[in-house]
Amino acid sequence: MGPSIFMSSAFAGAEPVPRESRTPHSSRDLLVYLTLVALTWGAWQISRLQLFEAGDDVGYWLGVAGGVMMVLLFSYPLRKRFRFAQSWGKAKWWFLVHMLLGVGGPILILIHSTFEVRSMNAAAAFYSMIIVALSGVVGRFIYSRINRGLHGEQVDLLALQQRAGLHQREAHSRLRFAPSVERRLMAFGRHEVSLRPGLWMSLRRVFWLPVKQWWTYLACVRELQGPLQDLAAQGAWSQKNQAKRQHLARKLVRRYLNSVVRVAQFTAYERLFSLWHVAHLPFVYLLVISALFHVFAVHAY
Incomplete structure (x- = not known):
C-alpha cells in the first residue's frame, strides 16, 4: 500500500463526529470555584473593616436578607415536587435562581457574622450553613456531570x-x-x-x-x-x-x-448523586432547626 493511500485513510474519510462542548467541565468548574473563593475572600475583607457588628442595625438586616435568601432556596425543590407549580416558568430559570440564592445567602450570612460566633446557637446555625453550602457545591459538581447545563435535561x-x-x-x-x-x-x-x-x-x-x-x-x-x-x-x-x-x-x-x-x-455520577441526596438532607434539616432557634434566641434575649 502506497504512502498516499495511508495518508488519506489515516486522516480522512471517516464518519463525522459531533463536536465536543466548547466549555469543558474543568474550565467551567474552575471559574465557578474561583468565583466562590473570591466572594468569600471579599466577605472576609468586609468583616475586617469593622463597619458593623452582627447585633447592630446593619448586621441585623444583613442577617435577615441572608436568611430570607436561604428560605427562598426551598422554592426550587417545592416547585419540582408539586405538580401545580411546575407550570410556573421554565425549570432552568428556577434552577439558576436557586444557585444564585445558594451563593448569595451564605455570603450575606458570613458578612453578617463577621466570621465570629458568640453563642452556641449561633455556632450551630453558622456551621450548619457552612456544611450545607459546601455540600451544595459538591452536589452542583455531580449534577453538572449528569445533566446538560441549566436545563436539567438529563444526558x-x-x-x-x-x-x-x-x-x-x-x-x-x-x-x-x-x-x-x-x-x-x-x-x-x-x-x-x-x-x-x-x-x-x-x-x-x-x-x-x-x-x-x-x-x-x-x-x-x-x-x-x-x-x-x-x-x-x-x-x-x-x-x-x-x-x-x-x-x-x-x-x-x-x-x-x-x-x-x-x-x-x-x-x-448518577449513583453518587443519589447518595449525595441522602447525605445532604439531614444537614438541611439541621440548618433549618438551628437557624430557627438562633432567630428565636436573638429576638427573645
Missing part, C-alpha cells in the same frame, strides 16, 4: 455510548497505521465500560479513571511517534504537515478516550 446514556461507538469506529479506521495504539485504545474502552457498577467502582471511576485516561493518552502519544515518522518519510511530508497530522492523531486519541470516560462515569 442520555445511550447517546453517550453511541458517541463512544462512533469514535471507536473512527479510531479503528484512522489509526490502523499504528496497531499498538489501536489495540491500547480498544482495550481501554472494553475494560472500563464492561466493569460492574457499585459504590467502590463509582469512586474508582470518578477519581482514578481520569488518571488512567491520562496515562493511556501519554502512552498512545509515544507509540504514535514511530508510525507517524515512517509515514512522513514515505510521503515526504513537510515539518508543518507532519505537525498537523500529529496533532490530528492526538486529537483523535483524546476524543475517543474522553467518550469512553464519559460513558463509564455516567452511572458512577
Whole structure:
C-alpha cells in the first residue's frame, strides 16, 4: 500500500463526529470555584473593616436578607415536587435562581457574622450553613456531570455510548497505521465500560479513571511517534504537515478516550448523586432547626 493511500485513510474519510462542548467541565468548574473563593475572600475583607457588628442595625438586616435568601432556596425543590407549580416558568430559570440564592445567602450570612460566633446557637446555625453550602457545591459538581447545563435535561446514556461507538469506529479506521495504539485504545474502552457498577467502582471511576485516561493518552502519544515518522518519510511530508497530522492523531486519541470516560462515569455520577441526596438532607434539616432557634434566641434575649 502506497504512502498516499495511508495518508488519506489515516486522516480522512471517516464518519463525522459531533463536536465536543466548547466549555469543558474543568474550565467551567474552575471559574465557578474561583468565583466562590473570591466572594468569600471579599466577605472576609468586609468583616475586617469593622463597619458593623452582627447585633447592630446593619448586621441585623444583613442577617435577615441572608436568611430570607436561604428560605427562598426551598422554592426550587417545592416547585419540582408539586405538580401545580411546575407550570410556573421554565425549570432552568428556577434552577439558576436557586444557585444564585445558594451563593448569595451564605455570603450575606458570613458578612453578617463577621466570621465570629458568640453563642452556641449561633455556632450551630453558622456551621450548619457552612456544611450545607459546601455540600451544595459538591452536589452542583455531580449534577453538572449528569445533566446538560441549566436545563436539567438529563444526558442520555445511550447517546453517550453511541458517541463512544462512533469514535471507536473512527479510531479503528484512522489509526490502523499504528496497531499498538489501536489495540491500547480498544482495550481501554472494553475494560472500563464492561466493569460492574457499585459504590467502590463509582469512586474508582470518578477519581482514578481520569488518571488512567491520562496515562493511556501519554502512552498512545509515544507509540504514535514511530508510525507517524515512517509515514512522513514515505510521503515526504513537510515539518508543518507532519505537525498537523500529529496533532490530528492526538486529537483523535483524546476524543475517543474522553467518550469512553464519559460513558463509564455516567452511572458512577448518577449513583453518587443519589447518595449525595441522602447525605445532604439531614444537614438541611439541621440548618433549618438551628437557624430557627438562633432567630428565636436573638429576638427573645
